[in-house]
Amino acid sequence: MQRNFNTFELPQDIQPSHIATNDEGLTIQWSENLHKSFYPWDFLESYLKSDKPTPEAVDINFFGVDGHEKAEMMYEKVLQEPKAIGRLTDLIRRNGFAFVTGVPTSSANATEKFLEQIAFIRQTHYGGFYDFVPDLALADTAYTNIALGAHTDTTYFTDPAGLQAFHLLSHVDTASERDSGAGLGGQSLLVDGFYAASLLKSEDPKAFEVLSQVRLPWHASGNKGITISPDKMYPVLEVDETTGRVHRLRWNNDDRGVVPFGSLYSPMEWYAAARKWNEILRRKSVEYWFQLKPGNVLIFDNWRVLHGRSAFTGVRRMCGGYINRDDFVSRWRNTNFPRAEILKRVIG
Ligand SMILES: [Fe+2]
Incomplete structure (x- = not known):
């Protein structure tokens, strides 16, 4: 017409x-x-x-203690079905995380190749795709066997890692642990930061305001010759001005700099807000605990989902890597929508 x-x-x-x-x-x-x-x-x-809403409207499904019912996809399907990557990226986009099951464990190679189907793996000062056992020489708590509270990674980048993937290739006990009958531990933890932020906003609006308004320094300074900080200070909760909802969060006590004496709120007010936020993150109803198993690759949205683990014994061999946010979302668009629809979304 x-x-x-x-x-x-x-x-x-x-x-x-x-x-x-x-x-x-x-x-x-x-x-x-x-x-x-x-x-x-x-x-x-x-x-x-x-x-147009910015960022693109996506139906977000919050998760709590039970995780998500349909959060799994078989590795064989990802290899055989052209549309499987579309379903996988959509699962992560909506739910915050997904597992891919049945991934070979004989080497880290299959995991690396599979992740590259989403997008190329990001290089950082730690390297790109990793395959390691605990090593304190790397000067990061991730490379130890201690418990780690819920946190997001790479808060010190201007553009924090978009996706993170973990694959526990093996977990073997040592002779002394076998003799004592001690368990190996190492339960993994995910917390939906968007869900936690929604609870904070309804239970303590002032704390939400403080954590979304006060901008903080973030840094990575633990490795010799490396000092990384973002282009400017960022708040814990970044709120999209169009939707009023949190669209990215940073939370890592080990990477945070000094809470500033700002004109808006005092450090005392910031710490009061942080205490409330921390209390929500540690609620039983909010924490999703599970055991990583060899063959199951966990992929999650590092802008939204916090991760952690309990302490473990024995020797764990872990592989994984980061994928940039923009490259992940590009792959999601291009595997879920026709070209004309994609152009409408990104051009105007
Ligand atoms: Fe981490």
């Missing part, structure tokens, strides 16, 4: 004689014998409405 260009408010100096319309859209001849532009009706309607 042909539409009338008068429906749209065009700049006044464009004369009707410069415009032609047909079923597909509107053509403007900008000047004699020079540039001609074609605008499809769909584009004009979408562009002129200008009511």
Whole structure:
């Protein structure tokens, strides 16, 4: 159906004689014998409405103590079905995490190749794809066997890691542990930061305000010759100005700098808010505990989901890596929507 260009408010100096319309859209001849532009009706309607939510609207499913019921996908499916990566990235986008089961454990190679199907693995000062056993020489708590409270990784980057993946390749006990009959431990923990933030907002609006307003320094300074900090200070909870909802959070006591004496709130007020936030993060109803098993790769959204673990004994061999947020979301778009829909989402 042909539409009338008068429906749209065009700049006044464009004369009707410069415009032609047909079923597909509107053509403007900008000047004699020079540039001609074609605008499809769909584009004009979408562009002129200008009511796109930013960031893209995604139905978020909160999780608590029980995790998510349908959070698994078989590795064989990911290999065989072209649409499986679309379903997997969509699961992570909505639920915050997913498991891929049946991944080979004989080497880390299969895990690496599989993660690269989502996007390339991010290089950091720790390297790219990793395959390690605990090693304190690396000067990061992740490389120890102590308990780790719920935190997000890479708070010190301007663009914190988007996805993180863990694969426990093996966990073997030592002779002394076998003799004593002690368990190996090493339960893993995930906490839905968006869910926790929604609880904070309803239970203590001032604490939510403080954690979303006070900007803090974050840093990585533990490795010789490496000092990383973001381009500016960021609050714990970053709230999207369009939706009013948290869209990224940073929480890691080991990476946080000094709480500043700001004009908005005092450090005392910040710590009071942090205490409330910490109390919510540690609630039984909020913590999702589970055991990582060889063959199961866990992938989660590091902008939303906090992770941790209990202490463990024995020797764990772990592999995994980070994937950039933008590359993950690009893969999600391109495996879930047709090209025309994607362009509408990203161009206008
Ligand atoms: Fe971590």
